[in-house]
Amino acid sequence: MSYNLTYKQFNERSILIEWPKTIDEDILNDVLQFKAKIKALEMFEITVIKHAYQSLLIQFKNNITDVESLITTLKSIYQSQTEIISFQNKIWKIPVCYDPFFGIDLANLANKKGLSIETVIEKHSQVTYKVYFIGFLPGFLYLGGLDNALETPRKATPRLQIEKGSVAIGGNQTGIYPSNSPGGWNIIGQTPINFFNVNKSEPCFARAGDGIKFIPVSKKEFLDIKTLVEHDVYIIESEVIND
Amino acid sequence: MIKVINRGLYSTVQDFGRENYQDFGVPFSGVMDRKAAAFANAILGNKPNTAVLEMTMLGAKLLFTKPTLIAISGANMSPKLNNKAITINKAVAVNSGDILSFGKLQKGFRCYLAVLGGIKSDKVLGSQSMYSGITKTYVLENNDEIEFDDLNTNFKPAFASIRFNDAYLEKNNINVFKGPEFNLLTKEQQGQLLSQEFSISKDNNRMAYQLNEVLPNNLKPIITSLVLPGTVQLTPAGKLIILMRDCQTTGGYPRVLQLSEASINVLSQKFTHQKITFNLKY
Numbered sequence: 001m002s003y004n005l006t007y008k009q010f011n012e013r014s015i016l017i018e019w020p021k022t023i024d025e026d027i028l029n030d031v032l033q034f035k036a037k038i039k040a041l042e043m044f045e046i047t048v049i050k051h052a053y054q055s056l057l058i059q060f061k062n063n064i065t066d067v068e069s070l071i072t073t074l075k076s077i078y079q080s081q082t083e084i085i086s087f088q089n090k091i092w093k094i095p096v097c098y099d100p101f102f103g104i105d106l107a108n109l110a111n112k113k114g115l116s117i118e119t120v121i122e123k124h125s126q127v128t129y130k131v132y133f134i135g136f137l138p139g140f141l142y143l144g145g146l147d148n149a150l151e152t153p154r155k156a157t158p159r160l161q162i163e164k165g166s167v168a169i170g171g172n173q174t175g176i177y178p179s180n181s182p183g184g185w186n187i188i189g190q191t192p193i194n195f196f197n198v199n200k201s202e203p204c205f206a207r208a209g210d211g212i213k214f215i216p217v218s219k220k221e222f223l224d225i226k227t228l229v230e231h232d233v234y235i236i237e238s239e240v241i242n243d
Numbered sequence: 244m245i246k247v248i249n250r251g252l253y254s255t256v257q258d259f260g261r262e263n264y265q266d267f268g269v270p271f272s273g274v275m276d277r278k279a280a281a282f283a284n285a286i287l288g289n290k291p292n293t294a295v296l297e298m299t300m301l302g303a304k305l306l307f308t309k310p311t312l313i314a315i316s317g318a319n320m321s322p323k324l325n326n327k328a329i330t331i332n333k334a335v336a337v338n339s340g341d342i343l344s345f346g347k348l349q350k351g352f353r354c355y356l357a358v359l360g361g362i363k364s365d366k367v368l369g370s371q372s373m374y375s376g377i378t379k380t381y382v383l384e385n386n387d388e389i390e391f392d393d394l395n396t397n398f399k400p401a402f403a404s405i406r407f408n409d410a411y412l413e414k415n416n417i418n419v420f421k422g423p424e425f426n427l428l429t430k431e432q433q434g435q436l437l438s439q440e441f442s443i444s445k446d447n448n449r450m451a452y453q454l455n456e457v458l459p460n461n462l463k464p465i466i467t468s469l470v471l472p473g474t475v476q477l478t479p480a481g482k483l484i485i486l487m488r489d490c491q492t493t494g495g496y497p498r499v500l501q502l503s504e505a506s507i508n509v510l511s512q513k514f515t516h517q518k519i520t521f522n523l524k525y
Contacts (some may be wrong), residue, residue, distance in 0.1 A: 204268075
C-alpha cells in the first residue's frame, strides 16, 4: 500500500479517503485492500463503508470528536504491513443478445465508428471487464475495460425508458441497465440476467473486483435463458480468478 | 388498519432507511426529517426509527378501522380528527371509524404520523422505507390499507410532557462542511456560495433539492465518486443540487458543500421559492 492518499472529513461522522485521480485496476485493488483491512480490524463502529473508482467513504456510528487522531489512525492502518487479504473473485459469463430487436442503437453506432456490426459485437464481447463498484442504480455495475474503438458519446437527448437488461455504451464506459430507467447510453443488446434481486441477502451476484464477460447468444437462446431466469433456476456460468 | 381515503400530495411509509446496501447501489431512503419522525415516535414510546407515514404539503385522509394512539409531528398541516382540530406533538386517541384529515399547511413541508407500535409493512433489505424498484409500491395510493398492531391497553405515554422545539422549521441557515471539491472554487465563488441567498426551485423531492440561482464555474466533472444525503453538487451549468435521502450512492459532479445531518432535517421542511443561506460551521 503505497499511494499518496488524501483524507477529508465529509460530515459529522464520515471520512472520505481519496487515491490519485485515475481509473486503474491497481488503484481499485488497493482501495479494496484498505476497505477489507478496516472491516477486518473491527476497531471502529462503522455504519457505512463504500468505495468508488478511487475513493473510500467511511461513516461511523458516532460523531467524530478528534478528526486529526482518527486520520492518523487510518493512515497507520493503511501503512501497516499485514497479509494481503485475498478475495475469491469470479468472472461471470453474461449472455447478451445483440440482435437489432434489442440492440436498437447498434447499427447506428457501428456506422458512426466505421465498423461492421460483427466487429462491434466481437470487440464488445472479447474483453473481460472489471467490476469497479456498484452505483447509479441498484445493481448497476461500473465496468472498466471497454475497447477504445467503441467509445461513443451519450445520446444528446436521453430516452425516458430503457428496458431492464439493456447493454449499452456511454462515453468510454459500458454497462447493463439493471431495471427500467431513463438513460442516455447507446443500446447495443440485452441480457436476460437479473442484476438486482431484492429478495436475496446479496441482492447482486457480482462484486467489486469480479470480471464480466459478455457471451453473444441468439434471440432463441435469449428467450430460453429468460424463462429459466424468471423461474429462478438459471445458474450463471462463472470461473474463479486466482489473483 | 388504516384505509387511505385520499392519499394527499405525496405520502410514503418510511423508517430510518437502509444503510447496509450502499455497496449494491441502493439508496438510503428513510424519513426526510429524522428529528420530527423520531419525536412523533417518542411521544408514543416507539423507537426513533419505527416506521411512520411521511406526508408532503397536503396531508392524506385516513380512516382508522380499530382503536390506537397516534402522534403527529413536523410540519403543521392543521390535522383534524372527525373534522375537529387536534394538537400536534401530542398523543391522540383514535377510535374505530375515526377519520384523520389535514387542512391548511401552516408551517414546514413534511409531517409525520406515528402509530402506537409502528406501521406494519414488508421489510425489504432491512427497511420498510418505500422506494421504487425496492418495495412493491413507492407511494401511497387511494384505497391502500396500512396495518398496525392492536392497541395495548397498558400503554401510558412515557414522554407525554416532552416539548418539541419546532424553531428549526423556520430556520433558513443551512449549516455545512466544505465539500471535497470546495477548494477548487475560486475565492470569489466560495464567497458567493457562502454569502448569497439561494431559493429552492420547483425541482425538489426526496431525491434532491435544486436551487434557482446559479454559480458560474469552470469545474470539470470528477471521476464518479461517493456522495451522501446532504451532498451539494455543482453542475457545469452552475446549478446547485442538494442530494436528499433517496439520492444515488455515487455521483460525478463536483461536491462543493456537505450539509450537517441536522441541516438535512431543516431543508426537508422547505419548499419551492423559500430562501436559504449556507453557513460554514465546520
